[in-house]
Amino acid sequence: MVEAAAAINKENIRSMVYSLDSYPKLNSFLESVDEDVPEPSRSSGLPKYKQKAEEINDASVFMISLVLIKLVSNDQILWQNPRTLSTQFSRPIRFQITKETTEVSATEKEYVEARVRTLTNTKLHVCEIDFEISHTLLFTMVDDQVCNAVTGTTSTQKCYICKLSSKVLKTFKKVGAAPLNRSTYQFGLFSLQGWIRRFQFLLHLLYKLPLKTWQARRKEAKGIVSQ
Ligand SMILES: [Zn+2]
Structure with missing residues (x-):
């Protein structure tokens, strides 16, 4: 039965005619995507994937990276990353075009933690010697938005x-x-974030110097800050 269906599908695919002389525009090539699939195989109830080009922008990219920090053997450091902030030893492991919301951050953290629990040791055989490497992954390199999301902190002022x-x-x-919620210490203090925050603070301070309050609440106060 399945084989018969496969044979029909194969023949349908083979008999499709595709134009090789003209190509649709980059932002509209998915619009007629259904027509490229043989009639009987077209999905009926499934959603159509028409992603508009303008929806893709770098403001809605969510990325998880892995950075190697060090390789140790019985407290002896065999290798240490000389530049942990550099992209040289950083590898993206998950890449999504989605907004960084509280839910996304929390579910992504859970997802990665679940995957980390299933990690097995890496076994190597080099120069007649067997090596077994166990992995310790730390959830770090996060900004305050992610920290707030995964600790359930609803206000950015907290x-x-x-x-x-x-x-x-x-x-x-x-x-x-x-x-103090000491489990949050695992996030570490990201020095780049530290510098960004420091300069943000100075900028805010200078803008708001005439007001002498942190949040520009009143109408006229907002006017001064937005100038
Ligand atoms: Zn505090």
Whole structure:
């Protein structure tokens, strides 16, 4: 039965005529994609994939990369990445055109963690010697948006480690007294993010110097900041 269906499909595909003289435009080549599939094989209830070219932009790219940090044997470092921030030893392992939302960040973290749990040791045989390498993967190199998403911190004005808001933090009263979510330490402190944030802070400070408040709430205050 399956073989008979396969034979019919094969013949259908073979008998299709494709024009090789003209090509549709890059942003419309998927519009007539159904016509390229033999009639009986066309999907009826399935969604059509018509991705408009303008929907693809670098503002909605979500990427997960893997960076090798070091190779150790009994506390002895055999190899260490000299430039962990460089792309040289960085490999993208997952690439999606999607907006970086709270849900996407949280589900992607779960997905990668599930895959990490299934990792097996790498076995090598070099110069008559057997090597077995176990892998330790750390969830790091994330920005504050991802940290907020995976720790369930809903406000960007809140610290994801102690959950205090910037309003409370700037009074310095409760700092140190609030319970700290130590599991968030695994995210590390990304030095590039540190620099970006530092300069963002200076920029905000300069823009808002005439107001002497952090958030431009009032109408006239917004006018000053947007100038
Ligand atoms: Zn904090």
